Amino acid sequence: MQTDIDPRSLIGRKAFDRDGHKIGTVDEVYLDDATGQPEWAAVRTGLFSRDAFVPLEPSTVVENTLRVPYDRALIKDAPDFGVGRHLSPEQELQLYHHYGLDIGSPGPSPCSGAGT
Template structure:
């Protein structure tokens, strides 16, 4: 997913699974806390069903539709955290594991900054 896409432009777009089967409509977009880049989309899977979180990377925007490279059944079984709330790091980790995606390791500690701030233990 390109980072220059306005997340608001994704809302209301139809979403399709890897086989081209319609899975629903993008209801909300969640941004990465650190970068502000769109990271997850909540897709409403039916009139009376819940929203399912799908990763925007490695999904693709083609025309006016979001194409998610996973089967509908896997998407439907994604952990349900409800929408309209912030995703915690633990919830994101559960979603990454559910989709079998690699999770980037945390950035290395900046020990030099700690020494400069006077927080280094002796």
């Protein structure tokens, strides 16, 4: 993700999938505990819906929107952990597997919410 953007500035931005379909609005940003870098965003997928976690790498910010390079159906099927709580290493691992991402280290660092 673009590192020159304050993670808190993502909150409230619209999020779109790889095909340009609206996913929802960024509700929270989760930082990696070890690095402090933004790692996940919780996107509110609808008025009465839930938040879906999306990876911020390899997502990009384009014209004040978050562009997530995954299909909307995959995003909406992401594991639901609720927002406002710390992601456990097991939850983060589930998200990595769901999106087919490499962990990049022997074990994922838990993430903490940085927004709202």
